[in-house]
Amino acid sequence: xxxLTQSPLSLPVSPGEPxxxxxxxxxxxxxxxxxxxxxxxxxxxxxxxxxLIFLGSNRAFGVPDRFSGSGSGTDFTLRISRVEAEDxxxxxxxxxxxTPPYTFGQGTKLEIK
Amino acid sequence: xxxxxxxxxIEVQPGGSLRLSCAAxxxxxxxxxxxxxxxxxxxxxxxxxxxxxxxxxxYYADSVQGRxxxxxxxxxxxxxxxxxxxxxxxxxxxxxxxxxxxxxGQYFDYWGQGTLVTxxx
Numbered sequence: 001x002x003x004l005t006q007s008p009l010s011l012p013v014s015p016g017e018p019x020x021x022x023x024x025x026x027x028x029x030x031x032x033x034x035x036x037x038x039x040x041x042x043x044x045x046x047x048x049x050x051x052l053i054f055l056g057s058n059r060a061f062g063v064p065d066r067f068s069g070s071g072s073g074t075d076f077t078l079r080i081s082r083v084e085a086e087d088x089x090x091x092x093x094x095x096x097x098x099t100p101p102y103t104f105g106q107g108t109k110l111e112i113k
Numbered sequence: 114x115x116x117x118x119x120x121x122x123i124e125v126q127p128g129g130s131l132r133l134s135c136a137a138x139x140x141x142x143x144x145x146x147x148x149x150x151x152x153x154x155x156x157x158x159x160x161x162x163x164x165x166x167x168x169x170x171x172y173y174a175d176s177v178q179g180r181x182x183x184x185x186x187x188x189x190x191x192x193x194x195x196x197x198x199x200x201x202x203x204x205x206x207x208x209x210x211x212x213x214x215x216x217x218g219q220y221f222d223y224w225g226q227g228t229l230v231t232x233x234x
Contacts, residue, residue, distance in 0.1 A: 049158065060222065100172040102160040106157050
């Protein structure tokens with residue numbers, strides 16, 4: 001089973017400032033098709049998760065361009081160029097390379113300072 | 114608009130059974146695999162089960178293997194999770210989620226709002 005480790009687990013950020021979250025995998029998530037099978041989700045308070053980034057670096061429909069995903073192999077980063085109040089919540093990474101099971105990171109809670 | 118609406122979550126005693134449902138709308142339900150994902154209060158996400166588009170392939174997390182059964186009824190655009198021999202550690206919000214393709218998917222692109230299962234004596 002692939003283990004994903006996120007850091008930090010808590011991230012206080014001032015509005016307008018950048019933020020980044022790391023997700024490290026116990027095994028490479030790069031598949032022979034050239035895609036990294038790593039996705040990012042945001043779970044806003046009291047809501048279900050919503051897809052932000054799929055296959056490493058592709059923004060889901062409707063996701064603002066201040067969100068970006070990067071990385072390859074075992075190290076991935078979610079970046080927010082300028083944090084807004086609506087970005088608060090828990091960010092989860094998820095791997096879909098060796099499935100089942102699909103596995104998630106522990107989650108990173110972003111809060112506004 | 115894609116919608117997934119879960120129902121069936123209640124409080125049940127340890128050892129009891131429960132069936133969750135997920136009603137889908139706004140897309141071709143029989144074109145996609147479907148998943149159940151759960152989240153204990155204050156905890157992270159845990160994948161529970163997968164069923165492919167036609168329902169002839171199913172997969173389970175080790176933690177629920179042999180106790181839970183996933184199924185679907187494409188004619189009713191519905192997904193189910195039969196939960197037997199429930200344990201306190203099964204207490205969680207249960208979400209249904211759409212896989213990105215017919216077999217399982219590289220990501221889950223739509224999620225329901227969740228239904229809460231509490232296992233307690």
